[in-house]
Amino acid sequence: MTTTAAATTSVVGFESVTKVYGSVRAVDGLTLDLHPGETVALLGPNGAGKSTTLDLLLGLKHADSGAVRVFGTSPREAIVAGRVGAMLQSGGLMDEVTVGELVKLACDLHPKPFRATDVLARAGISGIADRKVDKLSGGQAQRVRFALATAGDSDLIVLDEPTTGMDVSARQAFWATMREQADQGRTVLFATHYLEEADAIADRVLVLHRGRLLADGTAAEIKAKAGARRVSFDLEGEIDQAALRRLPFLNSIDVSGQTVRIQSTDADATVHALYGLGVYPRNLEVAGLGLEQAFVAITEAEEAKQS
Numbered sequence: 583m584t585t586t587a588a589a590t591t592s593v594v595g596f597e598s599v600t601k602v603y604g605s606v607r608a609v610d611g612l613t614l615d616l617h618p619g620e621t622v623a624l625l626g627p628n629g630a631g632k633s634t635t636l637d638l639l640l641g642l643k644h645a646d647s648g649a650v651r652v653f654g655t656s657p658r659e660a661i662v663a664g665r666v667g668a669m670l671q672s673g674g675l676m677d678e679v680t681v682g683e684l685v686k687l688a689c690d691l692h693p694k695p696f697r698a699t700d701v702l703a704r705a706g707i708s709g710i711a712d713r714k715v716d717k718l719s720g721g722q723a724q725r726v727r728f729a730l731a732t733a734g735d736s737d738l739i740v741l742d743e744p745t746t747g748m749d750v751s752a753r754q755a756f757w758a759t760m761r762e763q764a765d766q767g768r769t770v771l772f773a774t775h776y777l778e779e780a781d782a783i784a785d786r787v788l789v790l791h792r793g794r795l796l797a798d799g800t801a802a803e804i805k806a807k808a809g810a811r812r813v814s815f816d817l818e819g820e821i822d823q824a825a826l827r828r829l830p831f832l833n834s835i836d837v838s839g840q841t842v843r844i845q846s847t848d849a850d851a852t853v854h855a856l857y858g859l860g861v862y863p864r865n866l867e868v869a870g871l872g873l874e875q876a877f878v879a880i881t882e883a884e885e886a887k888q889s
């Protein structure tokens with residue numbers, strides 16, 4: 583199968599895009615380019631502007647200022663041309679029809695359709711093709727939304743929290759399928775609260791906060807940007823927590839039983855000072871932050887700056 587995305591240098595272009603609701607700047611001067619073949623995770627705390635950003639890119643909402651381009655055209659033109667497949671958080675499923683009928687309809691409407699039977703099989707819902715759409719479980723409904731997003735040969739797939747409600751095996755199957763889509767040259771953009779998914783799947787991670795882009799890079803770059811490392815160790819006997827809290831370069835400290843977990847912006851100096859306290863840490867481990875911890879560190883630092 584071939585896609586045309588590779589011929590275009592910018593899949594999505596946001597230029598100083600702002601969307602305001604009353605006093606809330608849901609998207610605040612966002613400038614961004616997505617490139618062909620990228621798998622991009624959009625992260626951010628609740629209310630950061632992720633869904634609004636996706637809605638703007640799909641032409642479901644209009645920017646108050648700035649420009650949104652998709653394959654060099656307006657979002658609407660790109661969608662009419664069948665270049666974009668989307669899976670939104672909720673809604674969009676007609677009642678009273680069966681899963682098979684709905685998927686067939688989506689295929690019939692797509693300018694470059696796949697066969698409905700293939701779409702059903704890829705989404706893992708062939709077995710429920712005769713079931714009415716309003717009788718589905720949450721995870722099954724998500725799979726149907728995924729089928730609708732992949733009913734045709736689109737160059738960009740946009741997914742808003744796609745695995746919410748899916749069980750572990752459904753999630754694994756879902757991401758395996760998304761990988762295939764990306765391997766075939768499609769650009770995949772997904773918003774998620776599951777940071778381990780972003781870490782495992784995305785080759786680029788965007789962190790939004792109050793409608794602004796706080797970080798943009800690979801998961802490894804985002805972890806490094808947080809500028810901290812984890813130090814953990816066990817202590818014997820009574821633990822002098824006050825002394826530990828005075829260790830230099832601490833971001834946070836958690837003492838649970840005999841185990842101490844620290845986040846430090848200079849792990850070497852913190853460990854050096856730890857030995858200076860005259861204690862003997864056992865099972866000492868120093869590691870980089872996970873994406874989740876890096877995300878929390880970056881967004882909390884921004885909150886602190888703004889308050």
Ligand SMILES: Nc1ncnc2c1ncn2[C@@H]1O[C@H](COP(=O)(O)OP(=O)(O)OP(=O)(O)O)[C@@H](O)[C@H]1O
Binds near residue numbers: 606607626630633635
């Ligand atoms: N139709 C609307 N009217 C008023 N405010 C809105 C509307 N849609 C979104 N907002 C506000 O805009 C901000 C961004 O919302 P958005 O849904 O884009 O965030 P999000 O990052 O997707 O959040 P979540 O992770 O909770 O889904 C929030 O403060 C939200 O309350």
